[in-house]
Structures are given as C-alpha cells and as structure tokens.
Amino acid sequence: MLKRENRLAKSKDIATAFARGRTFYNPFFSIRFLPRTGEKRFTVVVSTKVYKRAVARNRLKRLVREYIRKNLPSFKSGGYVISAKPKITSLPEKEIVPAFSGACGRIR
RNA sequence: UAAGCAAAUCGAAUAAUCGCUUGUUAUCUUAUCGCAAGAUGAGGUAAUGGGAGGAAAGUCCGAACACUUAUUUGAUACCCUCUUAAGAGGUAUUAAGAAUGGUAGCGGGUAAUUCCCGUCCACCGUAAGGUGCGAGAUGCGAACAGAAACGCUCAAUGCCGAAAGGCUAGAGAAUCCGGGGCAACCCGGAUUGUUUCCGCGGCAACGUGGAAGUGAAACGGCUAAAUUCUUACUUGGGUGCAAAGCCAAAUUUGGUAGGCUGCUAGAUCCUCCUGGCAACAGGUAGGACAGAUAGAUGAUUAUUUAGAAACAGAAUUCGGCUUACGAGUUUGCUUAGAGC
RNA sequence: GGGCGUGUAGCUCAGCUGGUUAGAGCAUCAAGCUUAUACCUUGAGGGUCCUAGGUUCAAAUCCUAGCACGCCCA
Numbered sequence: 001m002l003k004r005e006n007r008l009a010k011s012k013d014i015a016t017a018f019a020r021g022r023t024f025y026n027p028f029f030s031i032r033f034l035p036r037t038g039e040k041r042f043t044v045v046v047s048t049k050v051y052k053r054a055v056a057r058n059r060l061k062r063l064v065r066e067y068i069r070k071n072l073p074s075f076k077s078g079g080y081v082i083s084a085k086p087k088i089t090s091l092p093e094k095e096i097v098p099a100f101s102g103a104c105g106r107i108r
Numbered sequence: 109u110a111a112g113c114a115a116a117u118c119g120a121a122u123a124a125u126c127g128c129u130u131g132u133u134a135u136c137u138u139a140u141c142g143c144a145a146g147a148u149g150a151g152g153u154a155a156u157g158g159g160a161g162g163a164a165a166g167u168c169c170g171a172a173c174a175c176u177u178a179u180u181u182g183a184u185a186c187c188c189u190c191u192u193a194a195g196a197g198g199u200a201u202u203a204a205g206a207a208u209g210g211u212a213g214c215g216g217g218u219a220a221u222u223c224c225c226g227u228c229c230a231c232c233g234u235a236a237g238g239u240g241c242g243a244g245a246u247g248c249g250a251a252c253a254g255a256a257a258c259g260c261u262c263a264a265u266g267c268c269g270a271a272a273g274g275c276u277a278g279a280g281a282a283u284c285c286g287g288g289g290c291a292a293c294c295c296g297g298a299u300u301g302u303u304u305c306c307g308c309g310g311c312a313a314c315g316u317g318g319a320a321g322u323g324a325a326a327c328g329g330c331u332a333a334a335u336u337c338u339u340a341c342u343u344g345g346g347u348g349c350a351a352a353g354c355c356a357a358a359u360u361u362g363g364u365a366g367g368c369u370g371c372u373a374g375a376u377c378c379u380c381c382u383g384g385c386a387a388c389a390g391g392u393a394g395g396a397c398a399g400a401u402a403g404a405u406g407a408u409u410a411u412u413u414a415g416a417a418a419c420a421g422a423a424u425u426c427g428g429c430u431u432a433c434g435a436g437u438u439u440g441c442u443u444a445g446a447g448c
Numbered sequence: 449g450g451g452c453g454u455g456u457a458g459c460u461c462a463g464c465u466g467g468u469u470a471g472a473g474c475a476u477c478a479a480g481c482u483u484a485u486a487c488c489u490u491g492a493g494g495g496u497c498c499u500a501g502g503u504u505c506a507a508a509u510c511c512u513a514g515c516a517c518g519c520c521c522a
Contacts, residue, residue: 003128045402
C-alpha cells in the first residue's frame with residue numbers, strides 16, 4: 001500500500017482530475033493525469049464489471065500499487081486516476097505489470 | 109480387501125529484503141489554551157504487540173441495537189397545563205389483555221427462528237442410516253379417462269352375467285389364502301384399517317397383547333407449499349448503522365461541505381469442571397479475540413510439504429440455514445467376500 | 449453495506465385466485481392482390497415458460513436453492 005501522502009483520497013480531487021486531466025490509455029488501462037507541483041497522488045479503480053470477485057479486484061489493485069511504490073521517482077508530480085478496462089481479464093497475471101508500465105510510458 | 113453410512117479435524121510453513129494499518133510506551137516538531145507548571149489536538153521517528161474466513165459469500169430466516177408509529181386497562185413515578193380543595197389531560201417506566209401475525213405428532217433447548225436435540229410414527233434403504241409427507245373439525249374429488257368419483261334434479265347409462273359382481277378406465281373404484289361347487293357363488297381364516305373394553309410399557313404422543321363389533325353408508329388421499337373454522341401455545345407494527353446522535357467552515361440563524369461518535373470484549377470463542385441421553389445450561393477456573401473509511405492485512409526471491417493450494421476478502425454485531433471448494437487424516441458403524 | 453424487483457415465441461408483453469390446446473401485437477415464411485415493390489387480405493411455422501430440486505393425481509402458476517439482469521437508499 002502507498003503512504004497516505006501519496007493517495008488521491010478526496011472525492012473532490014478525483015472529480016477535478018476527471019474533469020481537467022489528460023487521458024492516456026492502452027487496451028488494458030486508462031489513466032487520467034492532472035499535473036500539480038509538489039505532490040504525487042494516485043488512486044486505482046477496478047469496477048465490478050472488470051472482475052466480479054472481490055479477491056481478483058484486490059489482487060489487481062495491489063499489483064498496480066506495488067509497481068507505483070517501487071518506481072515512485074520516475075512519475076511526474078500530479079494526480080493520477082488509474083482505471084482498469086474489461087479487456088484485462090484476458091491477460092495472464094505476469095503480463096499485467098508490463099502492460100501498466102507501457103501505459104505509463106506515454107506520460108513521461 | 110472392496111463398497112458404503114455418520115461424525116470430527118486442517119484451510120500451508122520457514123527465511124531474507126521492501127511496504128501498509130492499528131494498540132501501547134518513549135521521544136521530537138507544531139497549533140490552541142494557560143502567568144506558569146502543564147493540558148488538548150495534529151504530524152514524524154524508534155521499540156514492542158495485534159492484523160480476514162470456514163464459508164468473511166448468498167441475503168433465505170431470527171435477534172440485539174437505534175429511530176419512528178398505533179393502542180385498551182391497571183400500577184408506580186415525577187413534572188407540566190386547566191379548573192374549585194378534588195378531578196381531568198399530558199409524559200416516562202412497568203404489567204396484563206386485544207387486534208394481528210406465527211407455530212402444529214410428543215417432550216425439551218435457545219434472546220429468537222423456516223433453527224437445534226431426544227423420541228414416537230410413516231416412508232425410503234439388504235443394513236449402518238436418511239427424509240418429514242405429522243393437531244382436530246369441516247369440507248373437497250374441479251380438468252381429462254370412465255357406466256359410476258358427496259347428495260339431489262336433468263341428461264346419459266358400453267361388454268360379460270339371472271343376480272351379485274367382473275371387464276374397462278383412472279392418481280384413486282381394499283388385498284390375499286384355504287375349503288366346497290360344473291358354474292354363478294357360498295363358507296371359513298388372515299393382512300390391513302377402524303370402534304369399544306381390559307392388561308403391560310411410556311411424562312406424553314403412542315406402542316404392544318387379548319376380547320367383541322365392523323368395513324362401498326368403507327378405506328386411502330388432500331385440507332395455509334390453492335381454500336374454511338376450531339383448539340393449544342406464542343406474539344405489538346414499520347424502517348434499517350446509508351439506523352441514529354453530536355460538532356460545524358465560506359455566511360448571522362437554521363442547515364450544506366466536512367468531521368467525530370456509533371465501532372468492536374460480546375446473548376463471544378476454546379479448554380477444563382459440574383448437571384443433562386443430547387441440544388444446552390452453570391462456573392470467584394485458565395486462555396484467546398482485526399477494526400479500515402476510495403477503504404490496511406501486501407510485493408519479490410529461495411526452500412519445503414503435496415502440484416509456483418481450491419473456494420474465496422471483514423465494513424454495526426451475533427445465532428442459524430443454504431450454496432461454493434482443496435488436501436487428506438482420524439474415529440465409530442454397516443454390508444459383501446476371503447483367511448484363521 | 450442495506451433494501452427491492454424482473455426473467456414466458458426473434459422483439460414487446462398477457463396469463464401467476466394450481467386443471468382443457470400457454471395467448472396478443474410486431475417480426476418471419478407461404479398464398480392472394482400488383483407489370484413489380486410496399487400497403488392490405490388469408491393462412492402457417494416458431495416455446496426446455498431462466499436453471500435444478502421438492503409439494504401435488506396434476507406446476508408457467510405454490511415452496512426451496514442457484515444463475516443472469518435491473519432499480520432504490522449518503
């Protein structure tokens with residue numbers, strides 16, 4: 001799990017990120033990014049339409065957060081809303097992290 | 109040895125590195141209050157504890173808890189209002205009743221239940237066992253077969269047969285045995301049901317043995333998982349923690365944003381002891397127990413068991429039921445076969 | 449998290465106080481009408497009543513469990 005200062009927690013911030021942020025995507029993830037100096041905040045969204053079971057949703061969120069935590073310096077500062085797409089169900093678990101890093105590569 | 113029945117148990121482990129959440133202690137920074145000592149709040153660091161399940165699931169039942177609503181009578185309490193000392197009205201607590209709902213062999217358990225335990229009976233199974241079709245009265249047999257399915261009226265009324273009856277048809281029109289008779293049929297007995305009486309067992313439902321009577325005006329089936337009434341026991345209804353209470357910016361009141369409480373030690377679980385056949389109850393006994401709030405309980409690597417474990421992720425709490433699922437292991441029992 | 453509802457023909461819906469053959473509209477197909485198409489007329493086909501158990505003589509209907517879809521509550 002990320003530290004509290006790196007979570008995008010307030011519903012207002014998420015709403016503004018959705019409204020003003022730029023969208024980056026590949027077939028498996030779509031990322032809303034709103035630049036803001038001084039802090040890096042993330043939130044990961046996996047809906048029930050992607051995975052029906054809570055265990056699978058938690059697993060995906062944990063994998064993505066772990067990747068963010070390890071590669072935190074390489075992200076630009078700002079707010080991120082990362083949502084998974086239904087196509088990701090076809091991917092085996094080992095290829096999820098590379099797919100996510102590919103989606104992030106477009107931002108840098 | 110094989111097949112089966114019932115019950116119990118586990119729900120990966122170890123190490124390294126990097127994280128998250130929470131309790132306690134220490135310490136640092138900062139804000140507010142205070143003359144001060146210090147207090148309270150927020151944040152950081154360190155140490156040391158805790159950190160998903162047997163189903164956390166489905167939401168099928170039941171309760172706790174909170175708010176809300178209706179109501180007859182009695183008792184108690186205190187306060188308020190009205191009038192004339194006494195009374196009337198109101199509020200709160202509590203007890204009983206009614207309406208309404210529920211339960212239904214019998215007896216128990218529980219806070220409570222469409223739950224659990226014991227037992228009777230019925231049915232299923234060779235058996236170990238499993239299932240619940242299970243109160244009384246009244247009523248029903250509606251569709252399609254069929255001569256006929258409670259009775260009456262109307263209509264209709266096949267074949268064999270003197271008649272009784274049989275054939276047929278249907279979920280359903282009691283079954284079987286012996287003797288006599290050419291046959292129709294007659295006689296006797298049994299099964300099974302039922303009524304009465306008596307004995308024995310049982311708290312009881314009921315079981316069992318005997319005697320007498322009776323069976324188409326019968327028996328069996330259904331009768332709130334279609335419908336009516338009665339009896340016994342029991343019971344207010346509704347909404348659900350997104351209940352509910354409190355604090356409170358911009359902006360004075362109210363309230364909104366936001367925050368706090370509710371929020372986890374409880375009808376709790378395990379072991380032992382006592383009572384009980386058991387469910388369960390009791391215990392100055394010992395031990396255990398997550399609490400997040402965009403939501404922690406994780407990631408990587410190596411080794412091992414058994415194959416990079418199956419079903420699967422707490423959200424107010426608890427009790428049941430149901431469904432999903434991995435690896436086996438243990439205990440008791442039944443049937444069949446083989447050996448001694 | 450909590451509380452509700454729906455599932456019947458290719459589509460939209462009736463039927464749900466157990467019983468005759470599960471119906472209606474649109475769509476499809478065939479025939480007629482027309483030089484031809486449409487409209488119109490007539491007729492036909494098409495159903496595991498979401499799935500699995502149970503109650504009953506008999507279940508789309510009643511009961512239990514499961515599956516899928518939808519709605520409401522800050």
